Amino acid sequence: MRFLLTEDQRALRGGVRELLARRFDRAALRAAVDRPGELDRALWRELGAAGFFALRLPEADGGVGLGLPEAVLVFEEAGRVLLPGPLMATHLAAGHVPGAAEGETVVAAVDGGGLVEWLAQADVVRGDADGAVPLRSVDPLTPLHAVSARGTGTPDSGAVPARGTADPVAVLLTAAEQLGTATRACELAVQHARAREQFGRPIGAFQAVKHLCAELLVRVETARAAVYAAAVTADPADIAAARLLADDAAVRGARDCLQVHGGMGFTWEADVHLLLKRAWVRTRRAGGNAESEELLAADLLAGADR
Structure with a gap:
């Protein structure tokens, strides 16, 4: 079975790579390393304007209306340049949390393993993060907290999954x-x-x-x-x-x-x-x-x- 990218998918990947090359090049990466725990809000809003977070949100709801294959291409490019921030939590919150789709709201989430990335920089936290304890992260670009309480909800609700039931x-x-x-x-x-x-x-x-x-x-x-x-x-x-x-x-x-x-x-x-x-x-x-x-x-x- 062959999974070939369509012309539109190649264009999407190329556009995201071009955006990240312009806004998060090596100099920006090293600057972020020198300022651990700080999130570039201007870049976050630019990602929102480019449709990064609203990619899978229906057009009727103000989103781009694309699917999971396109989201995979976009997140692959983000991983290639080590783009920092709670990208996935904000992407998954689009349509549930006001401002997430546009990049105006930074969203963190308690994942199914009890970890929270970028908790201190988040405007909204999905899941129960009460009693979160900061961890010493090996990655200077990913501040971490751990929680012992179990999250609630299902992947399709507005909440995060319970621990051990990853979305x-x-x-x-x-x-x-x-x-x-x-x-x-x-x-x-x-x-x-x-x-x-x-x-x-x-x-x-x-x-x-x-x-x-x-x-x-x-x-x-x-x-x-x-x-x-x-x-x-x-x-x-x-x-x-x-x-x-x-x-x-x-x-x-x-x-x-x-x-x-x-x-x-x-x-x-x-x-x-x-x-x-x-x-x-x-x-x-x-x-x-x-x-x-x-x-x-x-x-x-x-x-x-x-």
């Missing part, structure tokens, strides 16, 4: 962000392998480095096929499989990118460590390894019974 859309959009980060890790590894020279030739000419870069690409493209397919089928088992592959591609990809860069990849000035840290933090969101593996196992067992 499949949230799981898939996290996979899309991970895919974008894995793609960026692959790009950086290949760029460095071509530019860096040892013994009079690019390090990409050495077999060990070639293998690392090839494995990076294979994981990225495997995850991409799974994420895009899950966006079309919206099947919970497909989404779980996509999440597992995307998490693996992002984490292992960033680690292999560090390996290609050598010692300089571990320095604060390099961007590679930021990819790894963001990938690690996303794996802690609801719908991660254990939950997705359990869902897939249950689906396989149910299929065997049939």
Whole structure:
């Protein structure tokens, strides 16, 4: 089965990439790293004006009227540049929370695992965040809080799911962000392998480095096929499989990118460590390894019974 992007979908992806290249380039990324916990409200409103948050909201309600496949493309681009902020929570709140669709309201949410991203910067918090405790986040661009209380509601209500019942859309959009980060890790590894020279030739000419870069690409493209397919089928088992592959591609990809860069990849000035840290933090969101593996196992067992 082939999942080819339409001309409109390619144009959407290109437009989002162009917007982010203009408004959140490497200089903006490093500036955000130097100001941890601060959210660029002007950028947030610009994202809202571009339809980032209202992408899946019906046109009759003031939205763009697109679907899950298009949302996956947009979140993939956000993951590629490590765009900070509670993007998913605000996107999912469009149509439920006034101002969320337009980027005027920053929304945080208690996810199914009891984590809240960007709580201190949020105008509205979906779910019960009483007693939230700040955590020391490994990612300087993702401030975290943890709550012990269980959330309420279902994915289609105005609230967030209870802990342990992750919203499949949230799981898939996290996979899309991970895919974008894995793609960026692959790009950086290949760029460095071509530019860096040892013994009079690019390090990409050495077999060990070639293998690392090839494995990076294979994981990225495997995850991409799974994420895009899950966006079309919206099947919970497909989404779980996509999440597992995307998490693996992002984490292992960033680690292999560090390996290609050598010692300089571990320095604060390099961007590679930021990819790894963001990938690690996303794996802690609801719908991660254990939950997705359990869902897939249950689906396989149910299929065997049939």
